[in-house]
Amino acid sequence: MSDFLLIMKNELVITFIIFLLLFIKLGRGMKNESLLSLIQFLLLLNVGQGFTFLEGNLFGNMFTNTEQIAFEKNILNLGVYLISLLCSGWLKQHKHLPEFFMLMLSALLGMNFLISSGNLLMFYLSLELSSIPIAAMANFDLEKKASSEAAMKMILSSAFSSGILLFGISLVYGATGTISFAELPAALNGSTLQILAFVFLVTSFAFKLSVVPFHLWTADVYEGAPVPVTSFLSVISKGSVAFIFITVLFKVFSPLQQTWYNMLVILSIATMITGNLFALRQQNLKRFLAFSSIAQVGFILFGISGGTAASTSAVIYFVLIYVFSNLAAFGVVSIASSATGKETINDFKAFYQNNKLLSWVMALALFSLAGVPPTAGFFGKMFLIVAGAGNSYLWFLVIAALNLVVSLYYYLKVVRAIFMDKNENPVEKITIGASEKLGLIICSAGIVLVGLLSWIYQYISQL
């Protein structure tokens, strides 16, 4: 019994916080500011408890927990904590603050189950649990039409991808007679029906990861949804799906490696190139980050295609870095847009003049996303490339490497606007709240240190 509690500790703690919020909502209302501080404190505790874990299986291998999975979960916990800090300006003003966090934590709970799942059924249930609350969250800018449009697009596309996933799962069951991760590898022989089923499964992953050509919902949803939701979607949601994607490919469908390798090559190239080319033209920073995150997923796929233990650690490491760098970028956008309502690249011209700290954090984040040393992003990208290059075609490696250059071009475009361009009336000095400052400091420290402190990667690689 106590084992049961401890193996599922992370999920239980999150559930506990959700219920706590529910009671606070039902009881006498708290002021938003103090409630937000309370939530931030609880989320910090949640990150703290995530460092301890107990390995084991539950419910007939439906639910597994290992050191690696616990670490992945804690990356997500950390991301949610950072979002609660960085977006506090927007959150404080919102009249449905407790509901917002209840939804976000429900999604997080779903992602935790998702990473832990050891069975396609569990996988499906947790994926639903993680995606439906996000659609509700996308609608949280209650007065904005774009926000409800984003929610609508989100729910329709997730419903569609769930349908495909279910179809895939039933085909898997039909072709092999099992849906358990442990029994599947032995039952796979590469027959046409199995490959067809596998294609459906990969398609639903591709929807969640916004891999081209299943990315069309991404940009609109990112632009319409409030910034905390956008950052949650682009970092936490993608990270969790990437984690389970690796497990499914490497552990479950390992007999079909040659098949999925070729699929990944095509998807990765299409994703990198499309993401990069579309990001070149964006003016709205949220859309810009949306397309750049599509391109980043292309790189993650490149790393995954290596198919070795090095790929697993490179992807986990990359997501950890991505949490810091992308949340820092979104944090700056969020702070600026909640203070001034401006969120296009043109508005950020000569931003440096009045907002030095925010500008440096933004530059650091963008350099990290572009993979420029000495930021952690350099190490993240390099390790993905090293992991993927092992058995890659040479031309695939060359395309990936050249895409780094293209992505640098548009990241530099923002840097150029902030530092070099002239502007008649640049953004006024923005006062940064204490918790936002804390969030920015944590992110910047992460961007600088996660790469240079090499034991972090060592720890991940021995998981």
Add this chain to the structure above:
Amino acid sequence: MNLLLLIGLPLLTAVGVLLSRNTQQVRSIAFAGSALQLVLAIALIYFFNKERAAGAAAQMLFEQNYALFPSLNINFHIGVDGISVAMILLTALVVLAGVLVSWNVENLPAGKAGMTKEFYFLLLLLAMGAYGFFISLDLFVLFFFLEIAVIPKYLLIGTWGSGKKEYSANKLALMLMAGSSLVIVGILGMYFGNGEHKSFDLVHIAQTGLSSSVQKLFFPFLFVGFGVFTALFPFHTWVPDGHSSAPTAGSMFLAGISMKLGGYGCLRVATYLMPQGAQEYSNWIIVLSSIAILYGAFATMMQRDLKYMNAYSSISHCGFVLLGIGMLTKTAIVGAVMQMVSHGLMTALFFAVIGMIYERTHTRQINEMGGLLKVMPFTMTVLFIAGLCSLGLPGFSGFVAEMTVFMGSWQNADNFHRIATVVACMSIVVTAVYILRAIGQVAMGPIKESFNGLSDASWNEKLAAAILIIGIVAIGVAPNWLNDLIRPGAEIIMNKISGK
């Protein structure tokens, strides 16, 4: 001597600059840091020679090796041989001179916004990248430092530059990044081509050797990738724009140090680790570098802007570096390294002088100047020295370096190499034409009225020029110390090429 000092000191200086309160403090910290770094570089030569004299026969001295990412076999492996020591000295000289000529950087448009600190910070970060590059013996670490040196250049040019600075900064950053992405492909090719034992270690790869198919496949990636940095034709197009838009110290760094990163990489990484690849492609290298030498020289003749002139002449001069490497003889390789040092000092001096002139006359157009010798004798003398060094007058470093390259080239007895050597030699005549014409126009003749009240160089500019001139003359008059430093390193590379 602990080589970590070489990266630690610039880093500390950069942090110190960030923490300082006013321009005065920024300048003093940057100056003190880079002066100390020069002392370190000279001490390094002293200790290096002492160790060698005491019979230390290892290829690399002062080695240190720390495990960085053991699971990928990435180590922080550093060490120096004579070639790297020479490049470190070059870097220290140029950095100190660069800090000195940027004394009044707050007068630039961007400086008015109170961005002096940032300027020096980026300058020192760039310097750190260069030092790290020259001492690293692990290809991953080497690549890390190579890329560190790119982005500061972008910000320096884009923020403090002149003319179409954003365009130039973008072009430079993207072309250099494209170059380095080819480099990473080449490095990974070696990493995975080394059989079961995957390694980024330069010394290790050199010992075990790579199969000839791997060498032939990946040599072009590495050579072209590094070649972009050192203006390999036809990837030289970032050079004129980048140099002409950069602030003075930026141009000095760019031409003096950054272009040498590429030359060093071509030699140490591409040619040394893939000797068979080098032999396979050496004719291509020779053809491309001969074109660069001649084309650069003729293009320089057409320039009316002093900075463009020096930028194009840099393409021509850096062609000698690649020509020396492509010739694959020991003397030519020694000459190539000497040319790197010599051109680094000479071109930095040239850009420093152009900066001084521009700060006073507010023009860089050659035909708008004249008679400046009368009002600024010191500056013009420096211009003469830089020019004469550039056209290869004996007594200055340019002569020694180019002569060595030609001697080494001539050692190849076949017609192809001889013709290439002759073609390259012809460029010296063209160089003489454009240098003498430009200097004559700027320094002599009747002086324009508006230039009458101009002041001569200030103490910091004089000191900067003096530092670089000492370097140039020390190589030009007594080249042996540099030659002895470089030769053993070149010998090892040559042995590898001839398969001993």
